[in-house]
Amino acid sequence: MLKSPYDTDCITWSPQGRLFQIEYAMEAIKQGSLCVGLKSNDYAILATLNRAPSKLAEYQQKLYEIDEHIGLCFSGLTADGRLICKYLRTEALNYKYTHGTNINPQRLVGKLSDKAQIKTQRHSKRPYGVGCLVIGLDENGPHVYETSPDANFYEYYAVAIGARCQSAKTYLEKNYETFANLSKDELIIHAVKAVKSSAQSDVELNGRSVSVAIVGRDTPFKFLTSEEVEATLLHLGQAMEVEV
Amino acid sequence: MSRFNPYNDNGGTVVAVAQGSRVVIGGDTRISNGYNILSRNYNKVTQLTSTTFIATSGQVTDAQALHKLLLAKVALYKHQHGNEPSLRALSKLLCVTLYSRRFFPYYTFNLLCGVDDDGQGKVFGYDAIGSFDELKYGAQGSGQQLSISILDNQMKGTNRTDSYSFNSDPVGLVKDVFNAIAERDIYTGDHVLIWDVSPQGINQSTFRLRSD
Numbered sequence: 001m002l003k004s005p006y007d008t009d010c011i012t013w014s015p016q017g018r019l020f021q022i023e024y025a026m027e028a029i030k031q032g033s034l035c036v037g038l039k040s041n042d043y044a045i046l047a048t049l050n051r052a053p054s055k056l057a058e059y060q061q062k063l064y065e066i067d068e069h070i071g072l073c074f075s076g077l078t079a080d081g082r083l084i085c086k087y088l089r090t091e092a093l094n095y096k097y098t099h100g101t102n103i104n105p106q107r108l109v110g111k112l113s114d115k116a117q118i119k120t121q122r123h124s125k126r127p128y129g130v131g132c133l134v135i136g137l138d139e140n141g142p143h144v145y146e147t148s149p150d151a152n153f154y155e156y157y158a159v160a161i162g163a164r165c166q167s168a169k170t171y172l173e174k175n176y177e178t179f180a181n182l183s184k185d186e187l188i189i190h191a192v193k194a195v196k197s198s199a200q201s202d203v204e205l206n207g208r209s210v211s212v213a214i215v216g217r218d219t220p221f222k223f224l225t226s227e228e229v230e231a232t233l234l235h236l237g238q239a240m241e242v243e244v
Numbered sequence: 245m246s247r248f249n250p251y252n253d254n255g256g257t258v259v260a261v262a263q264g265s266r267v268v269i270g271g272d273t274r275i276s277n278g279y280n281i282l283s284r285n286y287n288k289v290t291q292l293t294s295t296t297f298i299a300t301s302g303q304v305t306d307a308q309a310l311h312k313l314l315l316a317k318v319a320l321y322k323h324q325h326g327n328e329p330s331l332r333a334l335s336k337l338l339c340v341t342l343y344s345r346r347f348f349p350y351y352t353f354n355l356l357c358g359v360d361d362d363g364q365g366k367v368f369g370y371d372a373i374g375s376f377d378e379l380k381y382g383a384q385g386s387g388q389q390l391s392i393s394i395l396d397n398q399m400k401g402t403n404r405t406d407s408y409s410f411n412s413d414p415v416g417l418v419k420d421v422f423n424a425i426a427e428r429d430i431y432t433g434d435h436v437l438i439w440d441v442s443p444q445g446i447n448q449s450t451f452r453l454r455s456d
Contacts, residue, residue, distance in 0.1 A: 065323065089323050097316045 025127040025149035032075030037133040037144040038158035043216035044135035044142035047191040067092040068220040070136040075162035077129030105136025117151035168194040255431030257387030258299035260357040266442040267365035268414040273435040284434035293328040296358030301385030303351035331360040342374030353384035387425035
């Protein structure tokens with residue numbers, strides 16, 4: 001993207017009808033590490049590839065529980081992501097306190113988008129620097145949503161965002177039509193495979209650098225333990241060797 | 245012309261006894277308004293975490309608001325800390341929650357009970373504005389005075405000249421206490437819901453009382 005004379009702030013349109021600051025904010029997501037979301041008729045899964053700032057450091061967590069029926073992960077400016085997580089948790093808890101039931105995931109994602117929109121129409125604010133993937137359960141089943149700095153949100157069968165997400169997207173496009181009736185374990189394998197397909201060969205994939213979480217009709221939101229993730233990676237590693 | 249009174253006592257009694265790593269909590273299931281019975285099937289005890297419970301007597305609407313608030317605070321704690329709050333942490337949380345309403349109190353008389361981080365069963369007793377103390381056993385509500393006399397006698401050996409021996413079954417003791425209170429307290433009766441909490445698990449039972 002080339003520099004433009006109309007990109008100084010959010011409140012300036014370009015002659016072509018574009019708001020460049022928002023488009024630049026979308027670029028920030030591509031700098032972040034990979035997030036994958038997918039669903040079947042009964043489960044929705046999020047998987048992330050985590051980064052560590054150096055060999056001495058712990059991997060940074062990007063996957064969070066919002067409520068027992070909703071989970072979130074993000075790519076981009078992780079600080080923005082954590083604040084969004086805090087906001088969503090507060091909103092979900094307040095709704096549960098007032099109404100005695102779980103908030104509808106689409107409503108919650110809508111609230112986030114409304115908040116994001118404000119940041120695109122003030123001269124003094126900048127848009128969020130993260131794209132979020134949200135999985136949630138309502139009475140119709142599991143859902144996967146993506147939010148972005150342009151204050152839109154979309155629902156998906158399967159989605160990937162972040163660095164080198166095209167490989168994961170290609171894998172998901174090839175396979176998503178088979179997801180609907182898969183078992184929980186088969187779906188998890190697809191999620192981890194999608195993450196693997198985007199990871200470069202020098203990136204270490206283990207139970208700490210890959211996080212996976214699941215929500216389902218009979219399963220409140222929970223993380224897979226690092227041992228479970230390692231087992232899946234190991235299983236895939238052996239399977240990949242067989243394929244070759 | 246009498247002024248609107250926001251407070252109303254819905255009666256009932258809650259009792260809790262701690263012994264070793266175990267705590268037994270009992271609450272009767274009657275709610276009353278004056279001489280009328282509003283329900284014979286109301287649960288006064290709420291589970292806050294996997295090992296802690298709050299049992300409340302007093303005004304039902306304030307008790308419900310308080311329990312709801314505490315459940316939300318526990319959920320927030322779990323999000324922020326990644327684990328459940330200990331009984332000790334909750335005891336202080338309940339205290340400050342009650343005191344935050346020092347000038348329009350929750351008309352609630354609480355017992356916070358459960359198994360703490362050290363594996364010991366404990367009971368904390370509260371007044372309406374948050375003053376609390378750790379106890380071996382406690383009672384709150386319309387049958388408090390009647391039950392405390394029996395509990396003192398059985399757990400501490402007061403008011404008896406015979407050789408004192410500790411009652412070995414706290415669940416049996418709680419049932420005996422409720423039977424005794426139901427005889428004389430008009431606001432206590434119908435059923436008792438009993439939770440037997442220990443590190444091994446939670447056993448819930450129902451016990452019938454006089455319905456008069």
